Amino acid sequence: MPTRFFTAPGQFYRGNLHTHSTRSDGALEPDQVCQRYQDAGYDFISLTDHFLGQYGYPITDTSEFRNNGFTTLHGVELHCSAMDNGDMWHVVAVGLPEDFTPPDVPHFRYFDSSETITDLTNRAADAGAFIAIAHPHWSGLTEADARRIPAAHAVEIYNHGCAIENDRGDGLLSWDHMLNEGRRLTCIATDDAHFHTPDYFGGWVMVKAAENTPEALLAALRAGTFYSSTGPEIHDIRLTRLTVEVDCSKVQTITVVGKGIAASTLRGKDMTTGSIALDRFAVSPWIRVMVIDDAGKRAWSNPIWLDH
Incomplete structure (x- = not known):
């Protein structure tokens, strides 16, 4: 993905792309959820209630x-069965239109769905949604599972709810496997x-966009002009022929990671x-930056x- 967006015209907007309300299994009404996030300083959220028959397949109009x-961005958490471990699929679809035809997925309990996750996510992406594989550690995602979602734009590498409830909020290994492929x-x-x-309020994306509108934010998400955080800020990343230059808020660690065991830390x-010098990444097709x-x-x- 390009890094020039850090200094390009526009502004960074803070948002949460995975949120629930009383439209499915959340505790707060949609208006209360939106107000909580706005009061906490967020610029946008996507309400992604569970897209199941037992909840009436909600795509909540939060406009x-x-x-x-x-x-706000309209969205849902898509479901279908089954993954390799027999559990249901969980995939976030942000920017899904309200007239999207739901799959026949009545409830959370096991069933044989007539539509595969490949077909369902392809349909959602074709309808304009930004597709993210949700909480791969919590779900028990396998590499074979990941290959069944060619329409995915992103991987959820940190899920705050899973992190505090069961210590399965991490998705970095799954993401690295997909990058390596x-x-x-x-x-x-x-x-x-x-x-x-x-x-x-534990994990968010910082999206660089021309304006804080659903259309601009979705375009930026698809283009990859954003970074993710649980606290620190990344101000710029510059790639030269020999080095990676990183500007950020105050941190103790700057790490560059690549394919396999390729990594270097400052x-x-x-x-x-x-x-950070790029010599350790001579045969790596990709790198990513993390600050702590x-x-x-x-x-x-x-x-x-x-x-x-």
């Missing part, structure tokens, strides 16, 4: 909760907030810039494809 400082997928950090527990006190602050909070770049 009435938009205002000059806050916007040549799939040019971005990453997202999310809350998966239901508001039954403190599962909110450590220091309250670093706001760093330079003194509280252990992280931010992740999208992959940068080197195209040697």
Whole structure:
């Protein structure tokens, strides 16, 4: 993915792409969810309730909760069975139109769905949705499973709800496996907030867009002009012939990771810039940047494809 967007015209907007309400199994009404996020300083959210028959296949119209400082993206959490482990699929679809034809998925319990996850996510992507594989660690996603979603744009590499409830909020290994197979997928950090527990305000995306509108945000998400965070900020990433240059908020660690075991780390006190040599990545087709602050909070770049 390109990195020039960091300094290109536009503004970074903070958003959560995985959220639930009383339209499915969340604790708060849609208007309350939107208000909570706006009060916490977010610029946008996507309400992604479970797209199941038992909830009436909700694609909640949240447009009435938009205002000059806050916007919403329509979305759902798609389901279908079954993954390799026999459990249901969970896939986030942001920007799904309200007239999207639902699959025949009546409930969370096991059943033989007539539509495969490949067909369902292809339909959603064709309808304009940004498709993200949800909580791969919690779901038990296998590499074979991941290959069944060629329409995916992103992988959920941090899910705050799963992290605090069962310590299965990580998706980095699944993402790396997909990158190693040549799939040019971005990453997202999310809350998966239901508001039954403190599962909110823990992971987000910072999207660089011309304006805070659903259309501009969706275009930026598809283009990969964003990064993900649980705290730190990434201000710029510059790629030279020999180095990766990173500007960020105060951190203790700047790490560049590539294919296989390729990795290089810079450590220091309250670093706001760093330079890491690319010599360890001579045969890696991609790299990604991660920064960690003194509280252990992280931010992740999208992959940068080197195209040697």
